[in-house]
Amino acid sequence: MRTINAVIAFVLLTLSLVYPTYGWCTQDDERLNTLFVRLYEANDRVEARNIEGLIWQIWLESGDEELDTRMRQGIFAMNSRDFETALRTFDAVINIAPGYAEAWNKRATLYWLMGELEKSIEDIERTLELEPRHFGALSGLGMIRKAQRRPADAIDAYRQALEIYPTMPNAAAQIRLLGDQLGESI
Secondary structure, eight states, X not given: OHHHHHHHHXXXXXXXXXXXXGOOOGGGOTHHHHHHHXXXXXXXXXXXXXXXXHHHHHXXXXXXXXXXXXXXXXXXXXXXXXXXXXXXXXXHHHHHOTTOHHHHHHHHHHHHHHTOHHHHHHHHHHHHHHOTTOHHHHHHHHHHHHHTTOHHHHHHHHHHHHXXXXXXXXXXXXXXXXXXXXXXXX
């Protein structure tokens, strides 16, 4: 198994040298496996939030300074409600690095803010194809399904997030609230 991992690491390194504009797709960062185990096992919410922060930091670091700069610009534009600029920026990052899960996730967030729920769902699905452990995308999907008045689907998304991040703030409360709406005790 170690030999296979070494070969995979070598291939990834070689590809990054041959195709440097694509940067590292950080959902493959080796540190994430350890962090996800720690996140799952964390009983203390403060510890879990610290681990969550480390995961987000890794997801945002593409390994390519140009992409990182563009992501920061897109996030700034989105937070400033300059949705047109944010969309152009995230589109550009996705075109340069289509395997970069966090670019898809940020654009999904942007579409959510713009009220483009179906486009947001499409980007969430792509995020989850690239990084199935993306608790943020799953939580976002729960929010969308709730907004679409699809409580059972929202509960499913929040439950999937909790399977990855058991102490995730607000997810369990949302499940209980949605369960009440369905007349179920959850």
